Amino acid sequence: xxxxxxxxxxxxxxxxxxxxxxxxxxxxxxxxxxxxxxxxxxxxxxxxxxxxxxxxxxxxxxxxxxxxxxxxxxxxxxxxxxxxxxxxxxxxxxxxxxxxxxxxxxxxxxxxxxxxxxxxxxxxxxxxxxxxxxxxxxxxxxxxxxxxxxxxxxxxxxxxxxxxxxxxxxx
Numbered sequence: 674x675x676x677x678x679x680x681x682x683x684x685x686x687x688x689x690x691x692x693x694x695x696x697x698x699x700x701x702x703x704x705x706x707x708x709x710x711x712x713x714x715x716x717x718x719x720x721x722x723x724x725x726x727x728x729x730x731x732x733x734x735x736x737x738x739x740x741x742x743x744x745x746x747x748x749x750x751x752x753x754x755x756x757x758x759x760x761x762x763x764x765x766x767x768x769x770x771x772x773x774x775x776x777x778x779x780x781x782x783x784x785x786x787x788x789x790x791x792x793x794x795x796x797x798x799x800x801x802x803x804x805x806x807x808x809x810x811x812x813x814x815x816x817x818x819x820x821x822x823x824x825x826x827x828x829x830x831x832x833x834x835x836x837x838x839x840x841x842x843x844x
Contacts, residue, residue: 675765676751683750685721685732686761686773695721695730698748704732704739716778718798722788725749736798738791756809758782784809 674683684696693704720733728744755766759775762768783806789797796802805812 674750674754674756675762676754677765678751680763680765681761682754683721683723684761685719687775693719693732695723695732697723697730697744698750700744702730702742702744704742706732706734706739716780720789720794720797722794723750724788733794733798736795738794756784781811782806782809782814783811 676682679698681696681699681701684694686694686696688694688703691706693706695702695704718733718735722731722733723729725748728746729741730744731741732739755762757766758779760769761773763770783797785806786808793802793804
């Protein structure tokens with residue numbers, strides 16, 4: 674997410690299998706996460722939180738929170754963002770680098786204008802919450818496709834199982 678005045682106003686970037694970057698208003702914070710899943714393919718639920726009142730930031734993977742870190746000078750994210758999924762933007766709505774594009778599948782992206790509680794994050798991860806993001810709502814999103822993007826019907830997406838679902842299906 675970029676704003677007119679700020680590159681990387683909000684960015685989640687996976688650097689390596691264990692290293693994630695969360696940027697707020699261009700200030701980067703690194704999170705080293707030990708993956709619990711082995712092998713491919715698998716879905717990873719990613720949630721990042723930022724509280725501009727105290728500068729706290731946290732990364733959540735599959736319903737488990739990392740350490741809470743803090744920015745030295747908390748700042749709110751300004752108005753008029755441009756949100757681009759799967760591609761880091763180096764300028765307002767542009768400045769793309771192919772090496773900074775996401776390769777994989779993205780689904781159910783939601784953005785709220787508040788910090789979700791740990792219980793809410795775990796409920797979103799488990800699929801037991803029906804509240805959708807009030808800034809970005811995957812179900813009502815308007816989008817533009819650039820380059821090669823394959824849209825799958827939701828009926829096909831629902832046939833993909835999480836590892837825990839595969840285990841229970843075998844029993």
